[in-house]
Amino acid sequence: MISACSLIVMMVILFLLLTLMPGSPFNDAKLDAAQKAVIAAKYGLDKPVLIRLWLYMKNVIKGDFGVSYVLSRDYPVSELLTSRIGVSVGIGFCSLLLGTVVGIALGLMASVWEGRLPDHLAMGISVLGLAAPAYVFAVLFCYYLGFKWRMFPLIYDLRAPLTSATLPILASSVMIIAVISRFTRDETLRVMQSDYVLFARCQGMDKKTLIFGYVLRNALLPVVTVMGSLVVSLLTGTLVIEDMFAVPGIGSFMGEAILENDYNVVLALSFVYAMIYIVVMLGVDIIYGILDPRIRIAGKAE
Amino acid sequence: MKKKMFSIMTVFALMMSFLSGCVPSIPSTDPEREIDFYVNLPPTNLDPQKQFYANNVRIQGMFLEGLMTRDDKGNPICGIAKSYEVSEDGLIYTFHLREDACWDDGTAVEADDFVFAFQRLVDPENASDASIMLTDYAKVVGAEDIFYDGASVDSLGARAVDDRTLEVRLENPCPFFIDLLTAPAMTPCNRRYYYSHEDRYFANGDNILSCGPFTIDYYEPRGKQIHLRKNEYYYDADKVELAGVNLQLLADQQQLIMSFQKGDAECIPISGEQQEVSEGDKRLNEVSGAMVWYVKPNFNNKALANRNIRRALSMCVNREMLRKNILRAGNSVMTRMIPEQICFEPDGTDFGGETDRYKEVCGYDPEKAREYWEKGLEEIGESGAEFEFLTTSDSNVFMDILKEEWEKALPGFKLKYRVVQPNVYYEELFAGNFDLSLDGWGADYGDPASYLNLFVTGVKWGCPGFSSQVYDKIIEDANNVPLVLDPVKRFQKLHEAEDYLMEESVIIPIYCQGNACLLSDAVTGISFLPLCPEISFKNANYKKQVTK
Numbered sequence: 001m002i003s004a005c006s007l008i009v010m011m012v013i014l015f016l017l018l019t020l021m022p023g024s025p026f027n028d029a030k031l032d033a034a035q036k037a038v039i040a041a042k043y044g045l046d047k048p049v050l051i052r053l054w055l056y057m058k059n060v061i062k063g064d065f066g067v068s069y070v071l072s073r074d075y076p077v078s079e080l081l082t083s084r085i086g087v088s089v090g091i092g093f094c095s096l097l098l099g100t101v102v103g104i105a106l107g108l109m110a111s112v113w114e115g116r117l118p119d120h121l122a123m124g125i126s127v128l129g130l131a132a133p134a135y136v137f138a139v140l141f142c143y144y145l146g147f148k149w150r151m152f153p154l155i156y157d158l159r160a161p162l163t164s165a166t167l168p169i170l171a172s173s174v175m176i177i178a179v180i181s182r183f184t185r186d187e188t189l190r191v192m193q194s195d196y197v198l199f200a201r202c203q204g205m206d207k208k209t210l211i212f213g214y215v216l217r218n219a220l221l222p223v224v225t226v227m228g229s230l231v232v233s234l235l236t237g238t239l240v241i242e243d244m245f246a247v248p249g250i251g252s253f254m255g256e257a258i259l260e261n262d263y264n265v266v267l268a269l270s271f272v273y274a275m276i277y278i279v280v281m282l283g284v285d286i287i288y289g290i291l292d293p294r295i296r297i298a299g300k301a302e
Numbered sequence: 303m304k305k306k307m308f309s310i311m312t313v314f315a316l317m318m319s320f321l322s323g324c325v326p327s328i329p330s331t332d333p334e335r336e337i338d339f340y341v342n343l344p345p346t347n348l349d350p351q352k353q354f355y356a357n358n359v360r361i362q363g364m365f366l367e368g369l370m371t372r373d374d375k376g377n378p379i380c381g382i383a384k385s386y387e388v389s390e391d392g393l394i395y396t397f398h399l400r401e402d403a404c405w406d407d408g409t410a411v412e413a414d415d416f417v418f419a420f421q422r423l424v425d426p427e428n429a430s431d432a433s434i435m436l437t438d439y440a441k442v443v444g445a446e447d448i449f450y451d452g453a454s455v456d457s458l459g460a461r462a463v464d465d466r467t468l469e470v471r472l473e474n475p476c477p478f479f480i481d482l483l484t485a486p487a488m489t490p491c492n493r494r495y496y497y498s499h500e501d502r503y504f505a506n507g508d509n510i511l512s513c514g515p516f517t518i519d520y521y522e523p524r525g526k527q528i529h530l531r532k533n534e535y536y537y538d539a540d541k542v543e544l545a546g547v548n549l550q551l552l553a554d555q556q557q558l559i560m561s562f563q564k565g566d567a568e569c570i571p572i573s574g575e576q577q578e579v580s581e582g583d584k585r586l587n588e589v590s591g592a593m594v595w596y597v598k599p600n601f602n603n604k605a606l607a608n609r610n611i612r613r614a615l616s617m618c619v620n621r622e623m624l625r626k627n628i629l630r631a632g633n634s635v636m637t638r639m640i641p642e643q644i645c646f647e648p649d650g651t652d653f654g655g656e657t658d659r660y661k662e663v664c665g666y667d668p669e670k671a672r673e674y675w676e677k678g679l680e681e682i683g684e685s686g687a688e689f690e691f692l693t694t695s696d697s698n699v700f701m702d703i704l705k706e707e708w709e710k711a712l713p714g715f716k717l718k719y720r721v722v723q724p725n726v727y728y729e730e731l732f733a734g735n736f737d738l739s740l741d742g743w744g745a746d747y748g749d750p751a752s753y754l755n756l757f758v759t760g761v762k763w764g765c766p767g768f769s770s771q772v773y774d775k776i777i778e779d780a781n782n783v784p785l786v787l788d789p790v791k792r793f794q795k796l797h798e799a800e801d802y803l804m805e806e807s808v809i810i811p812i813y814c815q816g817n818a819c820l821l822s823d824a825v826t827g828i829s830f831l832p833l834c835p836e837i838s839f840k841n842a843n844y845k846k847q848v849t850k
Contacts, residue, residue, distance in 0.1 A: 075505055154557045154560050155553050159327065159329075248522070
């Protein structure tokens with residue numbers, strides 16, 4: 001309920017902000033004022049802002065995001081977006097998954113061998129990943145994996161979506177690996193200090209069962225929290241990666257739409273971004289419940 | 303632990319299937335006969351009768367074909383038309399279509415498909431800017447009344463005599479009408495197909511019908527990739543060797559170069575700073591273009607109305623140095639108005655072939671320029687002149703060099719930029735609110751008139767304030783009976799017009815914009831032309847080789 005409300009509020013604010021933007025979608029040098037007026041009337045842009053807002057919201061609830069004004073005149077926005085969202089979400093989701101799995105593994109490795117070589121190694125990777133922007137890694141991967149060793153295409157090719165998605169996924173997962181591994185290490189070390197771990201060890205529980213069965217579960221809670229914000233930076237970060245690999249996704253599309261005042265596309269894309277964020281937040285809450293039953297039970301008791 | 307590994311594998315398998323499930327993909331053709339051709343120019347609309355825009359025309363030219371097409375030199379030859387006749391007065395054209403001309407769904411191309419295409423072109427409801435081809439360039443009977451006054455499209459002077467015979471009637475003889483028919487806007491449009499796909503016609507890869515050598519099987523509006531597939535029903539299909547062409551429309555330059563060197567791409571565009579990489583590479587392919595860039599003076603300015611001053615401005619531009627250091631590959635120096643390879647005279651000579659024809663008035667000679675300058679200033683009774691240069695950006699290396707050259711060679715010369723937003727640039731230009739500007743014009747058809755008509759009194763693309771009865775008379779003669787029916791004499795007249803423009807230094811031509819690309823040795827037979835079809839894969843051949 002709260003998510004739905006925040007979505008609507010977001011759309012209203014954005015709609016009003018967009019109308020304040022200078023220029024109009026139709027500023028072709030060849031059009032005179034009369035022609036512009038005819039076009040504006042055709043798309044209902046001559047009506048007062050509030051009426052336009054009302055009509056737009058009504059249509060959105062019905063699932064109609066209007067048509068594109070500039071990028072592809074008269075083409076329904078929803079159709080323009082569906083094919084692009086798939087690619088972007090696919091790549092984002094995969095890099096999140098890859099980043100989380102590798103990140104947790106690295107973090108665990110570092111905490112188990114704390115202060116020794118694996119720890120330094122893992123934390124070295126993490127520092128590098130945080131310090132350098134994704135673009136740098138993209139270039140590195142391109143040069144070695146793509147160019148030198150000829151393993152993957154350098155430019156996204158729809159004829160081979162899987163192999164060509166590999167480099168973008170790798171490049172955008174670096175940052176996730178860096179963040180997750182650091183959090184996992186620190187949290188695991190913190191949990192390892194707690195009394196119940198000491199007690200379990202005194203009882204003679206072997207390290208493997210202890211870590212995977214007891215420590216990890218508690219250590220992962222903060223990690224999951226971080227993941228929510230990671231998704232956001234992943235969404236905004238895709239623009240660079242998508243441009244570089246020519247991925248036909250929504251990242252670069254958003255930029256084009258804003259530059260050319262294609263209101264409907266900007267609104268629909270923001271809607272999509274907000275949706276993704278809300279869904280991820282929901283996912284985070286659910287994972288909380290699984291990891292720590294106390295949260296679930298406490299919620300019910302109220 | 304085994305179980306954990308298994309679950310991780312499952313997650314990855316899920317991830318992969320998720321990725322492949324929600325991503326559109328292109329069915330690949332025979333990879334041995336498919337090339338990867340990268341053009342960094344995304345089209346805005348592929349419907350040929352809708353929008354007249356260079357990027358669109360370039361892509362359309364790759365797969366569509368109309369009544370006429372061009373040979374590898376650029377001369378118009380028969381395409382879908384098998385032959386044609388022109389009446390003695392040059393007003394009635396009768397085209398006989400090939401019996402074996404077919405759409406890519408196997409149905410025959412009929413004369414009515416052309417009638418419908420021409421009607422769409424001038425239909426005010428369609429509001430196509432390509433309508434100018436039938437209303438202005440060639441005046442087809444009725445076209446003007448339909449487009450401007452809303453007469454019925456049925457009154458257009460194009461008619462299907464029978465399924466295979468098309469008759470087009472013109473109001474005035476048009477010496478380049480045949481050349482005009484090579485344009486994508488003149489390609490046929492199937493009435494039945496159009497009405498069953500009306501609001502989706504040519505909007506994406508599923509709604510494209512072609513009768514040219516290729517058809518499109520993947521295209522998304524504003525996408526980054528287009529896939530061409532050989533049209534098996536094309537009348538000359540036996541000669542088309544390629545099974546498909548993958549067009550990449552937008553990519554990072556660095557990625558392009560690596561892809562080319564690795565062998566993923568057979569052709570990549572080369573521009574700007576990347577040119578050093580390709581310098582001296584024998585795979586570098588330079589293609590001359592049709593877009594001439596020139597400095598346009600405003601004749602309402604007292605100083606610029608003086609011929610000597612204009613000539614001085616022209617003679618102190620070191621065009622060769624600009625080309626070599628700034629413009630680089632693909633672009634060529636212009637010291638005249640008509641570029642090479644645009645138009646051939648009846649005896650086969652290239653109209654613009656003699657590139658140094660106007661050396662005397664456009665050649666680089668700062669000392670002579672200074673003489674002209676001083677003479678000109680004396681004539682108008684000034685000791686110096688200050689000009690305002692209309693531009694859309696204040697940081698342009700090209701312009702800075704031009705400015706420096708002028709200021710260095712001409713004492714008392716001052717230039718300041720007036721920077722305006724791109725969307726008001728043309729308003730200002732047409733209103734004449736400038737002294738100097740850099741303007742470009744590309745021919746829409748292969749005839750010198752496409753350029754020379756600009757400077758007739760009253761044309762808004764011309765120089766503000768420039769009006770010459772002599773020039774108007776020359777052009778009027780060249781565009782009307784009897785000269786339009788006598789090509790040899792007409793070309794003489796057109797040469798006369800260009801002579802006048804250059805002798806009077808009406809404009810200051812700088813360069814002709816072309817294209818440069820790196821083209822793999824494995825591909826042969828792609829034809830590159832300055833006019834549409836700029837790129838044709840019809841006779842292309844691909845020998846895939848293992849790169850070392």
